[in-house]
Amino acid sequence: MPLISFVVPVYRVQGYLRDCLDSILDQPVRDVEVVAVDDCSPDSCGEIVAEYAARDHRVRVVTLDENVGLGEARNIGLDLATGDYVWFLDSDDWLVDGCLVAVAERLRRVEPEVLVVDHVRAYWNNRTLGSGLDDTIGDSGDAVFGVRDRPEVIGVLHTAWNKVVHRRFLVDLGLRFGPGWYEDVSFSYPALLAARRISVLDVVCVNYRQRRSGAITRTLDDRHFEVFPHWRRVFDLMRRWGPEYDDLRPMIFERMVWHYLIVLGNGRRVSPQLRRAFFEQVAADYRRWLPPDGYRVPGGVEGLKHRLVAGGHWRAYVLLRAVHRSRGSARRLARRPLPGPLVRAARLAVPPSRGVRPPLPAPLSRPVQLPAVLSRARRLTRAALLRGYYHAQLRAPLDPTLALYASYWYRGYACNPAAIYAKARELAPGIRGVWVVRRDRVSSLPPGVPYVVAGSRPYFRALARAHWLINNVNFPDYVVKRRGSVHVQTHHGTPVKVMGLDQQRYPRGAAGLSFPGLLRRIDRWDYSVTANTFSTQRWERAYPADYLTLEAGYPRNDRLVNAGPEEIGAVRDRLGIAAGDRVVLYAPTHREHHPGYWPPFDPGALLDVLGPAGRLLIRGHYLDPGAVAAGGGASGTPASVGSPDVGDRVTDVTGHPSVEDLYLAADVLVTDYSSAMFDYGTLDRPIVIYAPDWDDYRRERGVYLDVLAEGPGVAATSLPELLDLFDGGAVDGAEASGARARFRHRFCALDDGRAAERVVRRTLLDEPG
Known part of the structure; x- marks a missing residue:
């Protein structure tokens, strides 16, 4: 039996799912299982979780025939979990490296019913923001507690993914997730209220991804009204559990009002047309669940908002919000530095103090060239006029x-x-x-x-x-x-x-x-x-x-798929290629992190290996003008195009207007990290990866694909290795053919010759599908 069952509902997160699964499975603690619930995701999430399950026995996949929503998907995963503890991790978030060591140690030593862990908000712009857990409630060490002992735990963010919960505790309590948005509310608060053994681990464990698009917290939708049934469910559970929970109602009530105001105050959730209706529902719940003996009303502006809700004063609430926002804008404006031109204008406008001379203009470093100044002024004026016209x-x-x-x-x-x-x-x-x-x-x-x-x-x-x-x-x-x-x-x-x-x-x-x-x-x-x-x-x-x-x-790529022998022959004729020639196209990519770099390459040596029928086409990247003709950059070619050693058997085709012509003409493609391999792959011809700077490239530039292990054919990381691949026949061997078949299945399946038609029908003709 594993220590922790991670329940991971999956829906429309194909861009982030691998990060999530890798962050669990790559932890030093191996005593885990992952129950991935594919909630009828319309993207490739199902394929991704199936891939992980096929290579790691700790991953179990449940595929649903219809979308049931996050709450019910979690319930399904909970029913299948076998671990001592359950961790409901959202599939677009990911764990911090190594965090499970501290989590597992705390679970085994303290045996809590609920373990609260820390998190950071990870934004799309690489910014992170701490949760403030240490300000809300500190690490509890070996001690366990209930809500009455440390009521500040109610102030912890009410998500499910920052809590590791004992599975038997959940089963005995009969606690399930409710339907709809804000399902965490009616799970997290009842779990904390019912637990007698709570532990707090002040270790950052979860990267809470702040998505720029797609998150419900950034979605304008009337489904935000679904927050109300979840809070009603919390109070209904407390009432069902009996009067022993009555003393906890004031703190839960205060948290409810706080949460409602957070949702209402977020301009990216409730649309302006629905805000009054939302406010009125808040006021109704306030009257409905107000504790008989009242509650602690917060101070300041927040307390004023509570009182406006209590009285149902919508217009006053709107006015308060407008005043508060305008003051915030004024403070931000006051902190913002003045633009440089405005500062200089202000200095000129203020007369100098008595006895202080204004600074003299700095001397010009060189004489003004009046024609150049006038030419630039004319260009700027023309550009301004054209922008105005636009x-x-x-x-x-x-x-x-x-x-x-x-x-x-x-x-x-x-x-x-x-x-x-x-x-x-x-x-x-x-x-x-x-x-x-x-x-x-x-x-x-x-x-x-x-x-x-x-x-x-x-x-x-x-x-x-x-x-x-x-x-x-x-x-x-x-x-x-x-x-x-x-x-x-x-x-x-x-x-x-x-x-x-x-x-x-x-x-x-x-x-x-x-x-x-x-x-x-x-x-x-x-x-x-x-x-x-x-x-x-x-x-x-x-x-x-x-x-x-x-x-x-x-x-x-439609042209590559649809081209027949006649078109291919015509292209080769135009390029001066004879019928029996074996053509190798060498097309390295640009190195943004290493300007001017050209991979070590010897056209003459390759042509010697290819034999008398060998022809070499070299296509430099359009961001590296002149690299081929100049013999490369700092690591340039020992024999440049047109040298006596290679004669007319090598051609610089960097300026050729159609790369598709070159693909059709070539018998073999040699490339490195270029997307050319995916296009050329549609032709099902040999491809060789030549990556002499692989370690440097993936470290400095970053890659999504391991071209040595997952590439479309055999690979070399040095010029001698490259020559050996051609000399020994490995370029056309069984290993290369198998790699190419797997590559084509993975990347080229949609290139069937009708891609342009699909795009035209959907984007220009607005046809569905």
């Missing part, structure tokens, strides 16, 4: 037929947006697609594709008026999300490296990235297109916002 256009109606496309920061016609544009012309001819490109990239557009030049008046007009904005990166920060417009974020790869908010843990790889700015940009998204469940899970936590995920496959 904001004027924002007041005009949206164009219901206009879709604006962009790719790679306006670099041209490419990637998922290009595939969506092409399919939209076929399925939605009434929608007018227009591309945004930089002026120097206009010539790269296919003939007949309508476009606007970035920064021009037509660009700002289209940006302001388009009904759809479709991009594989974010539009500039100045773009305004208009009501009724639809922003489609297609992304441009399945992530190997850590992205978004997850980069906060890897500052070297996130240099220059503004996380508040990132959050503002993702708040504009209406749809996020993903290629597989793996991507969906990562984007959900890396980019937390209220968009809808379209797990549809990648539109850009």
Whole structure:
């Protein structure tokens, strides 16, 4: 029998569930079990818990045919638990490393009925906030107590996950979770009231995840009215347990009013239209449950709120809240430093004191170049005028037929947006697609594709008026999300490296990235297109916002799936590749944490191994311009493209407009941490991972995938190893084929040649499904 049964209800937490399960199973204390209750979750949570159960016997999975809600899911898990103690852990939270050592020691030594543990609030921006448990009630050590001995324990946060409860105590008490939101209320308070052996462990055990979106505490919904039945359940239980609990009613009553006011005062829970009705229900419960001998009314503003509730004075409550908020705003404004220009203007406006000369202007370090100043002034003036034009256009109606496309920061016609544009012309001819490109990239557009030049008046007009904005990166920060417009974020790869908010843990790889700015940009998204469940899970936590995920496959890969022998032959002909040539495409990714780095690579040595029929295409990353032609960076190639050692058998294809052409032409892909492996995987051709800086990359940049253990084929971490893989035939061997099959099943299943159609039908034609 395990010491602790963790009951983990699972619903729509695919981005966080692995953190939760790993935090339990990786603890030094092994005497645990996990009862994971899949509450008919519509995402991939069921697959995740099944995966964990298959590899760890301590995980048991219950799969429900219909969604029953958090409370009933916990009850189902409780009925199946076999441990001495039960810990109801929410599936988006996670345990602190090593905390179970202290928990297990306290449980075994003291044998409490309820053990209260500490937690921190873990925010999406990497900020943590302590619970203040040590201020509410200190560590109890070897002592146990009841509520009457230490009534301050009622002030502990009323969640279930900060309490480890003896299972037999719960069964004998007959305590269950009630339905609906705020189910913790009618569980935690009765458990504390009934327990005679409470222990407090002042050790932080739970990271209470503060989700930016998806949490009920940040959801505007009339379901917040469900808090009332749970508090009524608390008082009903106390009445059923008999008069011996009457002396505890005042402290529970005070806590109830406090909680109601917390919910009412949170502008992200109860909508303005429902606040009066909520207040009136609070007043009704106040009159209903008021103890005969009264209770301790808190002092200050909180006490005034209690008295207003007692009298049902809604208008006075609204006025008090408005005054209190305005004073808070004034205090925050007073603490905020004045902007620098305002400070300087104030200094100039105030005459100097007698006998004190104003400071002289600092001497110029170099003469003013008047033409340069005038040129910059003209640019700033033009930019200001264009922004003004853009904001004027924002007041005009949206164009219901206009879709604006962009790719790679306006670099041209490419990637998922290009595939969506092409399919939209076929399925939605009434929608007018227009591309945004930089002026120097206009010539790269296919003939007949309508476009606007970035920064021009037509660009700002289209940006302001388009009904759809479709991009594989974010539009500039100045773009305004208009009501009724639809922003489609297609992304441009399945992530190997850590992205978004997850980069906060890897500052070297996130240099220059503004996380508040990132959050503002993702708040504009209406749809996020993903290629597989793996991507969906990562984007959900890396980019937390209220968009809808379209797990549809990648539109850009439709061409790879649908290409036949004739198209492949034509592409190879255009690239000058003979029918019998064996083509290797080498495509390393960019290292944000190591600018200018180029993996050690010798084209001549690889071509020697490939033999006379070998051809090598080298594609540098678009963020590393000139790296290939220059022979790489600090760790550059011993033999650069075009050197006499390699002749015309190696080609720099960094500037080739279509990476899909290169995939179709190549017989083998060599890459490292690039999303190219997922796209190329749809072709079911050999892929080699060449990662000479693997240890450095995963430590400094961070990864979601172990490319050496979970990659699509064989792997090498040095140039000699890479050459041996080709020389010995391992690239095409059974091990490589097995790894590729597993990889394709995991990542490429949705790439069936119809991804663009699915995206067009859902986002542009608004078809359900």
